[in-house]
Amino acid sequence: MTKKAVIVGASGLIGSNLLAMLSTQPNYDEILIIARKKTRTNNVKVTQLIIEFAHLDRYAKSITGNVIFCCLGSTRSETPDLDEYRKIDHDYPVKLAEIALKNGIEQYHLVSSISADARSSNFYLRMKGETEEDIKKIGLKSLHIYQPSVLIGYRQSARLLEGISIFFLKITSPLLLGTLKKYRAISAHSVAKTLFKQSLKNQTGVFTYTSDKIKQLSK
Structure with a gap:
């Protein structure tokens, strides 16, 4: 049986790891990338749909498959306009x-954030929490929400301060024990691996995985 995956945000840290993984696995025969600009790949399984996210409805008929992996996300430095930031991290994932x-896509896998909370006073965490809550209301058959902590992995646009922060998190992460384990830094590869593995289980319902659970499931 032909199985098709849709990846939104394939150029990001988690999305690029997921694309590389799915490209070499036999479980998916087709991979559709949805993006604003082309992603560099020559894998025969991959097709690309280049869109304007502000007009997602125009492309709805082309967004078909068995599973959607939504790895969309921005940062305040990349998107200082808070309205634009919210569109990327909330509006587009909800519309998708x-x-x-x-379109009858059986599974939706959303990459969110640790401590996402619609009632948080923090803009970012509140936005992520509202995204989770609004997608839950849609009534998808199978919804998987991943809440990773700080991500470790190669970034093309790495910044000095960010690199220093990750360095210290690598050192201090083993000190986070018990209920604090979910705040340990985690590799983007581990997150991508868990997305892939969970998509093969055909579970129904709503599932939320904090960073420690993501790490455990990736093994």
Whole structure:
């Protein structure tokens, strides 16, 4: 049986790891990348749909498959305009979930953030929490929400301060024990591996994985 995966955000840290993984696995025969610009790949399984996210509805008929992996996300430095930031991290993932339901896509996998909370006073965590809550309301058959902590991995646009922060997190992470384990830094590869593995289980319902659980499931 032909199985098709849709990856949104394939150029990001988690999305690029996931694309590389799915490209070499026999479980998916087709991979559709949805992006604003082309991703460098020559894998025969991959097709690319280049879109304007502000007009997602125009492309709805082309967004089909068995599984959607939504790895969309930005940062304040990349998107200082908070309205634009919210569109990328909230509006587009929610619209994609609505399209997934309408087109009969069985699974939706959303990359969120540790401590996401719709009632948080922090803009970023509140936005991530609202995204989770709004997608839950859509009524998808199978919704998987991943809440990774600080991500470790190669970034093309790495910044000095960010690199220093990750260095110290690598050192201090083993000191985070018990309920604090979920705040340990985690590799983007581990997150991508868990997305892939969970997509093969065909579970129904809503599932949320904090960083420590993601790490455990990736093994």
